[in-house]
């Protein structure tokens with residue numbers, strides 16, 4: 001692909017996301033070198049993006065203020081959507097969380113623009129059995145392996161694929177945070193890609209989504225800690241809702 005030095009970075013990211021994920025074939029990901037090369041170029045571009053590139057000013061914490069309590073915990077800024085991917089920015093107010101959810105058959109690229117987030121990822125395990133082959137505690141629970149990473153604007157992106165890290169919970173750490181989110185292909189309930197929410201039934205150690213958030217903060221950045229847990233699908237949690245805000249950064253067209 002010819003190098004394009006004049007376009008805004010977010011436009012280059014959109015073009016590269018389209019080139020990477022157009023006609024995505026989940027069964028060929030591990031062996032498709034052309035896909036991996038394009039994905040690496042996308043990761044390089046996304047790693048460089050900062051809040052200023054999107055004309056987003058980092059928000060200050062107004063913890064407990066009336067204005068903050070009246071605002072949604074999470075706000076989405078839509079940038080663009082094609083049949084290959086969707087792209088936008090999630091803004092989390094201080095202490096906000098995006099509860100544990102999945103991205104069926106999808107890839108994801110999450111890059112922090114300001115603040116710090118803790119991302120707790122899960123991989124569903126084959127056959128819905130625990131690490132030692134034990135059956136689930138209820139018929140509808142699924143086993144999953146958990147890992148935790150912390151990301152700031154200087155971190156590379158957090159990646160998810162249809163099989164790896166496909167479920168995640170995202171918590172703002174130490175104040176407000178924002179991240180760029182690319183999902184490929186986009187959510188589409190009519191094509192089997194609806195968003196489901198989960199709760200952890202059984203935590204096998206401290207620091208999980210039901211654990212003490214302070215213990216999560218104490219983890220070293222991007223240090224992964226893996227544990228096997230049980231997940232139960234639940235309706236969207238009542239204390240989570242997502243508002244909308246217009247995107248005011250450079251125009252993007254794909």
Ligand SMILES: [Fe+2]
Nearest residue numbers: 101102103168
């Ligand atoms: Fe997500």
